[in-house]
Amino acid sequence: MIKFESVVKKYPDGTVAVNGLDLVAPSGKITVFVGPSGCGKTTSLRMINRMIEPTSGTIWLDDQDTGKVSESTLRRGIGYVIQHAGLFPHRTIVDNIATVPLLLGWDKKKARARSLELMERVGLDPNFARRYPAQLSGGQQQRVGVARALAADPPVMLMDEPFSAVDPVVRGELQDEFLRLQSELGKTIIFVTHDIDEAVKLGDQVAVLKVGGTLAQLASPAELLTDPVDDFVAGFVGRDRGYRALGFESGTLDAASEQTVKFGDDSATVLRAGRDGWALAVDEARRPLGWVRSAAVPSGKQVGPELLHRGGTLASVSGSLRAALDAALSSPSGRGVLIDENGALVGTVTAAEVVQRIESHLHARRDQHDEGAVSGG
Amino acid sequence: MINGIIEWLSDGEHWSGPDGITARLLEHLQYSFSALAVVLLIGIPIGLYIGHTGKGSVAIAGSANALRALPTFGLLLYLVIGYGDKLPTDWIYLGPSLFVLVVLGVPAVLSNTYAGVQNVDPAARDAAKGMGMTGMQVLLRVELPNALPLILSGVRSAMLQIIATATVVAYVTLGGLGRFIIDGLSQQDYFQMAGGAILVAVLAVALDLAFAVIQRYVVSRGITGRYAAPAANADVVAAESKASV
Ligand SMILES: Nc1ncnc2c1ncn2[C@@H]1O[C@H](COP(=O)(O)OP(=O)(O)OP(=O)(O)O)[C@@H](O)[C@H]1O
Ligand SMILES: [Mg+2]
Numbered sequence: 001m002i003k004f005e006s007v008v009k010k011y012p013d014g015t016v017a018v019n020g021l022d023l024v025a026p027s028g029k030i031t032v033f034v035g036p037s038g039c040g041k042t043t044s045l046r047m048i049n050r051m052i053e054p055t056s057g058t059i060w061l062d063d064q065d066t067g068k069v070s071e072s073t074l075r076r077g078i079g080y081v082i083q084h085a086g087l088f089p090h091r092t093i094v095d096n097i098a099t100v101p102l103l104l105g106w107d108k109k110k111a112r113a114r115s116l117e118l119m120e121r122v123g124l125d126p127n128f129a130r131r132y133p134a135q136l137s138g139g140q141q142q143r144v145g146v147a148r149a150l151a152a153d154p155p156v157m158l159m160d161e162p163f164s165a166v167d168p169v170v171r172g173e174l175q176d177e178f179l180r181l182q183s184e185l186g187k188t189i190i191f192v193t194h195d196i197d198e199a200v201k202l203g204d205q206v207a208v209l210k211v212g213g214t215l216a217q218l219a220s221p222a223e224l225l226t227d228p229v230d231d232f233v234a235g236f237v238g239r240d241r242g243y244r245a246l247g248f249e250s251g252t253l254d255a256a257s258e259q260t261v262k263f264g265d266d267s268a269t270v271l272r273a274g275r276d277g278w279a280l281a282v283d284e285a286r287r288p289l290g291w292v293r294s295a296a297v298p299s300g301k302q303v304g305p306e307l308l309h310r311g312g313t314l315a316s317v318s319g320s321l322r323a324a325l326d327a328a329l330s331s332p333s334g335r336g337v338l339i340d341e342n343g344a345l346v347g348t349v350t351a352a353e354v355v356q357r358i359e360s361h362l363h364a365r366r367d368q369h370d371e372g373a374v375s376g377g
Numbered sequence: 378m379i380n381g382i383i384e385w386l387s388d389g390e391h392w393s394g395p396d397g398i399t400a401r402l403l404e405h406l407q408y409s410f411s412a413l414a415v416v417l418l419i420g421i422p423i424g425l426y427i428g429h430t431g432k433g434s435v436a437i438a439g440s441a442n443a444l445r446a447l448p449t450f451g452l453l454l455y456l457v458i459g460y461g462d463k464l465p466t467d468w469i470y471l472g473p474s475l476f477v478l479v480v481l482g483v484p485a486v487l488s489n490t491y492a493g494v495q496n497v498d499p500a501a502r503d504a505a506k507g508m509g510m511t512g513m514q515v516l517l518r519v520e521l522p523n524a525l526p527l528i529l530s531g532v533r534s535a536m537l538q539i540i541a542t543a544t545v546v547a548y549v550t551l552g553g554l555g556r557f558i559i560d561g562l563s564q565q566d567y568f569q570m571a572g573g574a575i576l577v578a579v580l581a582v583a584l585d586l587a588f589a590v591i592q593r594y595v596v597s598r599g600i601t602g603r604y605a606a607p608a609a610n611a612d613v614v615a616a617e618s619k620a621s622v
Contacts, residue, residue: 051507075509086504090522090597100508132599148508158507 001027002048002156002188007057009043009213017043018213021057026205027155028186034199035209035216036236041192043213045158048190049078061156076100079149079157079187083165085141087133093119093144094129100152111151118147123177139170146178150185160192175201196237200225200244208233222248226365246322251357253324255317255338255347260286263304267297278333281308286344288314291332314339317346321361325354378567382575385568396556398576404552405580409536409543412478416535419479420486421528428494428524429516437491441484450545453477457549474546481542482535489531493524522597529592536588540581544573554580 002025009018017040025031033041046052048059050071059066066074087096097115102108119126122143133141142162149157163171163178179202182189193199199206200221208216208224210232217229225245228234238244259273260282273279274294281289281303290308297303312331315323317338327336328351335348385391392398427433456473464472497520505519521528547555557573560566598604 049507051503072509072511075507077509080504080507082500082504082507084498084500086498086500086502088501088505088519088523088599089498090525090599092599099505103509103514132597132604134599134602135604145504148504 001025001060001062002031002190003060004044005058005060007044007047007059008055009040009047009052010055016213018047018054021213021215023207023215023218025188025190027062027188029204030182030189030191030202032199032203032206033190033192033209034194034196034203034206034236036211037194039209039211040213041194041209042160044209045160045190045192048156048158049075049080051075076103076152077154077156079154081142081145081149081157081159081162083161085133085138085145085162087141087144087148089133092130092132093124093136096133096144097148097151099148100154104152114151115147118150119144121150121181122147137170139166139174142166142174143177146181155188157187157189159189161194162191163198164193164195171198178202197244200237200247208236220248243322246325246358247320249321249358249361250319251321251361253317253321253338253349253353253357255349256335258335258337258345258348260345261292261303263289263302265303267299267301270294270297270303275335276333278335280333280335280337280345280348282345285342288337288339288345293332312337314343316341321354321358324349325351325358328354378571381568382571385572386575391572396552398557401552401554401556402576402580405540405543405554405577408474408478408546408551408553409539412475412539412543413482413532413536415475415479416482416486416539417532420483420531420535421490424487424490424528425494425516425521425524428491429512429520431495434491434495437487441488444480445484447480449477449481449542450548452480453545453549470546470549470551474549474551477545478539478543482539485535485538486528486531489527490524493527493531494520496527497523523600525596526592526600529588529596533585533588533592537581537585540584541577544577 004021004023007018007021008016010016019040021040021044023031033044035041043052047054048061048066050066054067061074061078088099091099094112094115097118098106098108098111101111101114106114116126116129119129124140124143124147128136128140133144136144142165145162149159163174166174175198191199191202193202203221205218206221206224207218210216216236217224217233219227219229222245224233224237225241225248228237228241234241258280259275261270261273261279262282262284265273270279270292271294274292277294279292279294281292283289289305290310291312292303292307293309296307309332312333313323313327314337315327317340324336324338327338328334328349329336331337331348333348335350336354337348338346340346386398390397394400423437427437453473456476457470461469461473494516501519501523502515505515510518543553544555544558546553547559554573554577557569557576561568561570561573593601593603
């Protein structure tokens with residue numbers, strides 16, 4: 001657990017970067033600091049490992065006052081990842097990753113073995129071990145940065161915009177992998193970003209900071225989107241927050257069963273299977289491949305890859321309503337494809353069905369609100 | 378002319394004895410490397426300190442430039458005439474000579490060392506600190522290795538300047554390759570004079586080449602960009618990871 005207690009940072013030039021921050025980042029969870037440029041995210045983060053000394057207030061690491069430990073000891077127990085990775089250009093990837101273990105006095109062999117293990121963990125080809133940072137792409141360097149921070153298995157990780165310098169596709173991959181890693185490792189993480197979508201995607205809780213260094217709201221991502229505390233937060237989380245909040249709503253959908261076709265089926269089979277002019281093609285494992293327009297298969301011809309329309313996204317049957325709605329809206333047939341955890345077809349839903357489900361959720365929430373208001377008043 | 382010089386250089390008698398080429402060459406190297414050693418002892422620590430802390434950079438940049446502007450020969454004569462008699466006998470000429478060579482070499486080493494450290498990627502420095510390296514560890518493990526190319530090029534240019542300029546010490550009765558130039562001039566033996574100059578040039582080029590080779594081996598391949606072949610890499614790592622399990 002990391003606890004900020006009335007923390008203030010005033011720079012020598014008079015800038016108040018952080019103004020009386022009180023906040024608890026629970027153990028094993030990801031707490032995201034988000035807010036506009038200059039709101040004190042980096043300053044707050046760097047006060048935890050004392051790269052910046054607070055002007056007043058206390059930061060606790062569990063029951064340890066961070067101001068009372070030596071800087072090096074404190075930092076060696078905290079993983080630190082920064083925007084441009086900050087890899088050491090003169091050291092190979094294995095040696096970069098082994099930095100903290102070596103500082104802690106591990107023997108070389110053990111540190112190396114640990115590096116290689118971590119490379120695998122973060123999805124780096126072991127052939128990169130002997131390479132130098134300049135030989136890696138930005139995304140790969142960022143993975144090394146994460147591996148390096150994890151090397152001595154610190155319980156706490158501080159990450160300052162670690163994925164912001166890579167392109168959106170790579171960023172998405174890094175985020176997904178980061179979440180997978182965290183589900184295995186369960187670190188206490190403070191993650192800084194100025195991107196609200198990233199905050200909402202990664203955070204167990206999100207702290208929205210305001211310029212001037214005050215905390216505007218600390219809430220779960222879903223709560224932040226559905227119940228922003230003031231105009232600043234509402235404006236910051238964005239206009240389509242209602243839609244994005246669906247990302248946190250899951251509900252069992254009644255999937256309609258779907259007649260499927262497979263490669264090699266003839267036009268008659270497709271016509272028979274199709275509904276409203278579209279049939280869904282699947283492989284042997286019943287994984288959806290794409291939609292076939294029934295009328296587009298010439299008689300005597302067979303279904304093949306060239307006839308597939310692949311526009312529809314797939315939604316997990318136990319996933320969010322947002323994903324289900326997106327699947328329905330993006331599907332050429334108007335029927336969103338739901339799959340199970342193995343990627344096999346469960347059935348389909350229409351946008352209308354998803355919206356109906358959303359409505360019933362909203363009703364339930366309104367009722368809760370009303371009850372809350374009554375009992376509160 | 379050329380033939381005359383070659384004749385002078387290839388005459389075995391000119392190479393032997395206490396005033397032969399071999400002896401003068403060794404003297405020349407001795408002066409130069411003594412001066413260079415002092416230059417490194419002064420320039421590198423101060424350069425590292427300023428680069429690491431950022432303190433005193435303005436003062437140093439100014440004084441390095443002022444040092445550069447000092448005329449070596451004038452300074453040497455001034456020191457010998459003005460201060461020679463205050464020194465022990467052995468040092469009357471040697472002291473001022475080494476001093477001017479040191480003054481000549483320090484600016485290049487100092488300012489390159491300082492610039493090299495300053496230019497280290499701030500993110501790498503930040504990460505090093507953030508991972509719990511002490512100031513000294515950041516300096517020795519991150520800043521110094523990354524500053525090395527610039528430091529070495531400073532050392533290299535200081536070395537070349539010193540080798541070339543060490544000829545002036547012959548004016549104040551000392552030895553070294555400068556002797557041939559000065560004696561050649563006064564004896565109107567132009568072959569000897571040109572031969573001496575050529576020897577200085579050849580020495581400078583030879584040392585420069587030797588230095589380039591050293592530089593190749595001490596600077597990390599991650600910085601020079603001369604990476605090893607990838608196939609070899611994979612084998613090494615595979616072998617190592619097996620060894621370490
Ligand atoms: N060393 C410093 N001296 C003076 N003021 C500083 C210093 N570092 C940061 N500041 C100021 O403190 C405020 C907060 O800076 P900080 O870097 O914490 O912002 P941030 O939220 O991380 O912004 P960004 O999203 O742009 O990274 C800013 O107004 C900044 O100009
Ligand atoms: Mg910042």
